Every structure is written in structure tokens, then in C-alpha cells.
Amino acid sequence: MNSREYCPPYWDSSLPLYERAIQEIEKIRSAVHWFPAFERELPPEAVYSSLISALGKARDDGALPAGLVHRLADLPENIRLVYFSGDPxxxxxxxxxxxxxxxxxxxxxxxxxxxxxxxxxxxxxxxxxxxxxxxxxxxxxxxxxxxxxxxxxxxxxxxxxxxxxxxxxxxxxxxxxxxxxxxxxxxxxxxxxxxxxxxxxxxxxxxxxxxxxxxxxxxxxxxxxxxxxxxxxxxxxxxxxxxxxxxxxxxxxxxxxxxxxxxxxxxxxxxxxxxxxxxxxxxxxxxxxxxxxxxxxxxxxxxxxxxxxxxxxxxxxxxxxxxxxxxxxxxxxxxxxxxxx
Incomplete structure (x- = not known):
């Protein structure tokens, strides 16, 4: 099941933001040699945890633009539909x-x-x-x-x-x-x-x-x-x-x-x-x-x-x-x- 099938209206209305996020990730990859590639064809559980960990490390290393660090801090309140694995x-x-x-x-x-x-x-x-x-x-x-x-x-x-x-x-x-x-x-x-x-x-x-x-x-x-x-x-x-x-x-x-x-x-x-x-x-x-x-x-x-x-x-x-x-x-x-x- 792909992410859109969980809630099509949320996915469709948020798609421009997801596309922009992928563009930001590509910019980070061009500046941080060890940053993982984003594989669109993989299921979210195979991508999400490693991506979040990499963003956290890049932030701690000072490799992220200040504006992006600020947006990452606000992410939990602004995100609309996100993959999750853990204790509810x-x-x-x-x-x-x-x-x-x-x-x-x-x-x-x-x-x-x-x-x-x-x-x-x-x-x-x-x-x-x-x-x-x-x-x-x-x-x-x-x-x-x-x-x-x-x-x-x-x-x-x-x-x-x-x-x-x-x-x-x-x-x-x-x-x-x-x-x-x-x-x-x-x-x-x-x-x-x-x-x-x-x-x-x-x-x-x-x-x-x-x-x-x-x-x-x-x-x-x-x-x-x-x-x-x-x-x-x-x-x-x-x-x-x-x-x-x-x-x-x-x-x-x-x-x-x-x-x-x-x-x-x-x-x-x-x-x-x-x-x-x-x-x-x-x-x-x-x-x-x-x-x-x-x-x-x-x-x-x-x-x-x-x-x-x-x-x-x-x-x-x-x-x-x-x-x-x-x-x-x-x-x-x-x-x-x-x-x-």
C-alpha cells in the first residue's frame, strides 16, 4: 500500500510540499557527500527512519542551512501525513x-x-x-x-x-x-x-x-x-x-x-x-x-x-x-x- 492510499485527500493536497521536500534533500546531498539518496520506488518504512537520522546528523554537524534547521524544528506541528513506526x-x-x-x-x-x-x-x-x-x-x-x-x-x-x-x-x-x-x-x-x-x-x-x-x-x-x-x-x-x-x-x-x-x-x-x-x-x-x-x-x-x-x-x-x-x-x-x- 502506498502513502496516498492511506488518505488520498491529504496526500493530494500535500503533494507540492512533498515534491519541494525532495528538492531540498537533493540540495543537501550535493553539499553533504555522505547523505543518503532518496529512492522514490522504495516503501516509506525503508526510507523514513534513515532519512530522519541523516537529517539529524547533518543538523548536528552544522551542514544544514539555518532556515532548514528552523523548518525541521517546526516539522511535527506542520506535517500533515507522515510514516510512523513505534508505540502509539x-x-x-x-x-x-x-x-x-x-x-x-x-x-x-x-x-x-x-x-x-x-x-x-x-x-x-x-x-x-x-x-x-x-x-x-x-x-x-x-x-x-x-x-x-x-x-x-x-x-x-x-x-x-x-x-x-x-x-x-x-x-x-x-x-x-x-x-x-x-x-x-x-x-x-x-x-x-x-x-x-x-x-x-x-x-x-x-x-x-x-x-x-x-x-x-x-x-x-x-x-x-x-x-x-x-x-x-x-x-x-x-x-x-x-x-x-x-x-x-x-x-x-x-x-x-x-x-x-x-x-x-x-x-x-x-x-x-x-x-x-x-x-x-x-x-x-x-x-x-x-x-x-x-x-x-x-x-x-x-x-x-x-x-x-x-x-x-x-x-x-x-x-x-x-x-x-x-x-x-x-x-x-x-x-x-x-x-x-
């Missing part, structure tokens, strides 16, 4: 969101997961892992319920999904997948007006404290993103995470590889039922791939800020749809990090 715990702030004074999260969470997979694909594997992780919360007393909306021409995977959820909803959707319509249908199953909505993509696996953190943070914000960045795992790492869930439901600890997306707008959003209604829910005019999450967050932000928590989402690898039907606004993300100037 290193990506998050050590600060944990505290529990309420009584030590018990208050309220109830409605987890809504939209889904479509025409065949028994990686997407089916992923949603089963997603639901398994949600059901594996460490606090047996935390209150939540789960709705899955399968939007397709027929309820293809009802038998596989229904045992994991409180509500299975089939929504007839014969055309391109409409995630907005699926989410709106799932939210309609909310039991109480006071319930907190967790709108979760089917390819995300969560940790054992996930629901407790949501309930705690929802006392401070009526809408928020329960993560800072998203770690899009490669195929091998995705398989190991899923295998770990199948074994005992424990959180995965160890080295994972893939691409890190900085401050993406989608994957999971938490919002009060009242706030969801106040902005009219998701816009079903977004048909195909992308754009609906950014639109929803933008409309929420017109009312009040939508903060992020210092955590990292884990996204499992899956097949990518044909991008020809992608929403034309998918690359519009005014919240994205700034360009590397």
Missing part, C-alpha cells in the same frame, strides 16, 4: 482526562456506527473488531448502547453484526454510500434526549477507557473530537491488532506501523443530542467518499468551539473505493496544519 502511546499526551469527583462517569453514551461492505472484505473484519473493542470497556458500570446502520441494497451482514449491537438498522441505499444518511438514521434510535452521541467510523478500534473518557469530557464540552491525531495502520499492524482483540480483548501494546494523520476532521465525533439537532445533523447531500465530517464540524464550530482531547485514534487498513465518486469538497479542511514554508 508515544503519540498522545500523558495527561489523562480525570473522572468526576465521585469517580464514576455520569450519563449514557449512544455509539452509532455507519457501515457498508458488499462482500466479506477487510471492512467487515474491521467493524467486527470495532464493535469488539467498544464492548470490551474496563468499567462494567459505564452506560452505553450501540447502533449499527447497514446501508446497502440488502442487509448483507445482518447475521454477523446483530449479535454485537443493541440496535441493528438496515437502511436501503442502492447508490453510492451516503454516510450522512446512515448516521442520521442511527441517531434517530437515541433513547433519551440527554444521551451523548458518539459517531464512530467502522474502521476505528478504541481502548478500554474510551466510553468513560467520553462521558467525563462531555461534562465540559457539548461537542468535541476524542482524539488529536489518527494513526492509519498498515496491513500487518492492523492484522495484529485484530488478532489481539480476538485473543482476549486487551489493548494492544507494542510497535505499530502506518501513517500518522495530524488533526483530521473525521473518524469519531462526540456531540450532545441537543447540539446534533441544533445544526440539523449530517448533510445527506454529501454522497460518495469524504467531506461530510468537515462540514458537520464546521457547522458545530459556528455555534461554539469543538475541542480535541490528547489521544490518538487507531484506524484499521481496508480496501479503498474508487475515488472518482469522491465528494469534491473532501480536500477542504481549514483546520489542517499549516504548510511547511
Amino acid at each position: 502511546g508515544e503519540l498522545s499526551s500523558p495527561r489523562r482526562i480525570g473522572l468526576p469527583p465521585e469517580g464514576k462517569p455520569a450519563g449514557q453514551v449512544h455509539v452509532v456506527v455507519p457501515f457498508r461492505a458488499r462482500h466479506s472484505t477487510l471492512r467487515l473484519r474491521n467493524i467486527l473488531a470495532c464493535l469488539h473493542s467498544v464492548r470490551s470497556q474496563s468499567d462494567a458500570n459505564v452506560k452505553f448502547y450501540v447502533t449499527v446502520v447497514e446501508s446497502d441494497e440488502s442487509p448483507v451482514h445482518r447475521d454477523r453484526l446483530e449479535p454485537w449491537v443493541d440496535n441493528y438498522v438496515f437502511q436501503y441505499q442502492p447508490g453510492p454510500f451516503n454516510k450522512s444518511a446512515s448516521l442520521n438514521a442511527g441517531v434517530a434510535c437515541t433513547k433519551e434526549d440527554s444521551d451523548v452521541l458518539c459517531l464512530l467510523d467502522a474502521d476505528i478500534v478504541v481502548d478500554r477507557e474510551f466510553v468513560s473518557r467520553i462521558l467525563c469530557e462531555s461534562q465540559n464540552a457539548s461537542a468535541f473530537l476524542p482524539y488529536e491525531d489518527a494513526f492509519y495502520l498498515d496491513l500487518e499492524s492492523s492484522s495484529r491488532v485484530v488478532d489481539g482483540l480476538d485473543a482476549d480483548g486487551a489493548d494492544f501494546v507494542g510497535t505499530l506501523s502506518g501513517c500518522l494523520l495530524r488533526r483530521p476532521p473525521g473518524g469519531c465525533v462526540v456531540v450532545s443530542s441537543e447540539r446534533f439537532r441544533s445544526v440539523g445533523g449530517f448533510d445527506p447531500s454529501f454522497v460518495g467518499w469524504g467531506g461530510e465530517d468537515r462540514d458537520f464540524i464546521t457547522r458545530l464550530e459556528r455555534e461554539s468551539p469543538v475541542p480535541r482531547t490528547p489521544h490518538t485514534l487507531l484506524h484499521l487498513m481496508h480496501e479503498r473505493p474508487e475515488m472518482a465518486n469522491a465528494a469534491p469538497r473532501a480536500t477542504h479542511d481549514p483546520q489542517a496544519p499549516g504548510a511547511l514554508a
Whole structure:
């Protein structure tokens, strides 16, 4: 899998910056005889670590222009999509969101997961892992319920999904997948007006404290993103995470590889039922791939800020749809990090 396939909009909008970075590397090579060549045809895991090490050595040796040293220092905040291999715990702030004074999260969470997979694909594997992780919360007393909306021409995977959820909803959707319509249908199953909505993509696996953190943070914000960045795992790492869930439901600890997306707008959003209604829910005019999450967050932000928590989402690898039907606004993300100037 090449880097573009992790997140095509991020890759396409950042391509001019990547090309400029390669030009800068070639300039360094012409001045520093030992600096490694950049091989475009090699996978990122074969290039990234050695390149970063070489840049660090060249900086320490005083072989880099001052301006480039400054830009390297700002790189973690400005980069948008980057290869990563390591412990995902290193990506998050050590600060944990505290529990309420009584030590018990208050309220109830409605987890809504939209889904479509025409065949028994990686997407089916992923949603089963997603639901398994949600059901594996460490606090047996935390209150939540789960709705899955399968939007397709027929309820293809009802038998596989229904045992994991409180509500299975089939929504007839014969055309391109409409995630907005699926989410709106799932939210309609909310039991109480006071319930907190967790709108979760089917390819995300969560940790054992996930629901407790949501309930705690929802006392401070009526809408928020329960993560800072998203770690899009490669195929091998995705398989190991899923295998770990199948074994005992424990959180995965160890080295994972893939691409890190900085401050993406989608994957999971938490919002009060009242706030969801106040902005009219998701816009079903977004048909195909992308754009609906950014639109929803933008409309929420017109009312009040939508903060992020210092955590990292884990996204499992899956097949990518044909991008020809992608929403034309998918690359519009005014919240994205700034360009590397």
C-alpha cells in the first residue's frame, strides 16, 4: 500500500510540499557527500527512519542551512501525513482526562456506527473488531448502547453484526454510500434526549477507557473530537491488532506501523443530542467518499468551539473505493496544519 492510499485527500493536497521536500534533500546531498539518496520506488518504512537520522546528523554537524534547521524544528506541528513506526502511546499526551469527583462517569453514551461492505472484505473484519473493542470497556458500570446502520441494497451482514449491537438498522441505499444518511438514521434510535452521541467510523478500534473518557469530557464540552491525531495502520499492524482483540480483548501494546494523520476532521465525533439537532445533523447531500465530517464540524464550530482531547485514534487498513465518486469538497479542511514554508 502506498502513502496516498492511506488518505488520498491529504496526500493530494500535500503533494507540492512533498515534491519541494525532495528538492531540498537533493540540495543537501550535493553539499553533504555522505547523505543518503532518496529512492522514490522504495516503501516509506525503508526510507523514513534513515532519512530522519541523516537529517539529524547533518543538523548536528552544522551542514544544514539555518532556515532548514528552523523548518525541521517546526516539522511535527506542520506535517500533515507522515510514516510512523513505534508505540502509539508515544503519540498522545500523558495527561489523562480525570473522572468526576465521585469517580464514576455520569450519563449514557449512544455509539452509532455507519457501515457498508458488499462482500466479506477487510471492512467487515474491521467493524467486527470495532464493535469488539467498544464492548470490551474496563468499567462494567459505564452506560452505553450501540447502533449499527447497514446501508446497502440488502442487509448483507445482518447475521454477523446483530449479535454485537443493541440496535441493528438496515437502511436501503442502492447508490453510492451516503454516510450522512446512515448516521442520521442511527441517531434517530437515541433513547433519551440527554444521551451523548458518539459517531464512530467502522474502521476505528478504541481502548478500554474510551466510553468513560467520553462521558467525563462531555461534562465540559457539548461537542468535541476524542482524539488529536489518527494513526492509519498498515496491513500487518492492523492484522495484529485484530488478532489481539480476538485473543482476549486487551489493548494492544507494542510497535505499530502506518501513517500518522495530524488533526483530521473525521473518524469519531462526540456531540450532545441537543447540539446534533441544533445544526440539523449530517448533510445527506454529501454522497460518495469524504467531506461530510468537515462540514458537520464546521457547522458545530459556528455555534461554539469543538475541542480535541490528547489521544490518538487507531484506524484499521481496508480496501479503498474508487475515488472518482469522491465528494469534491473532501480536500477542504481549514483546520489542517499549516504548510511547511
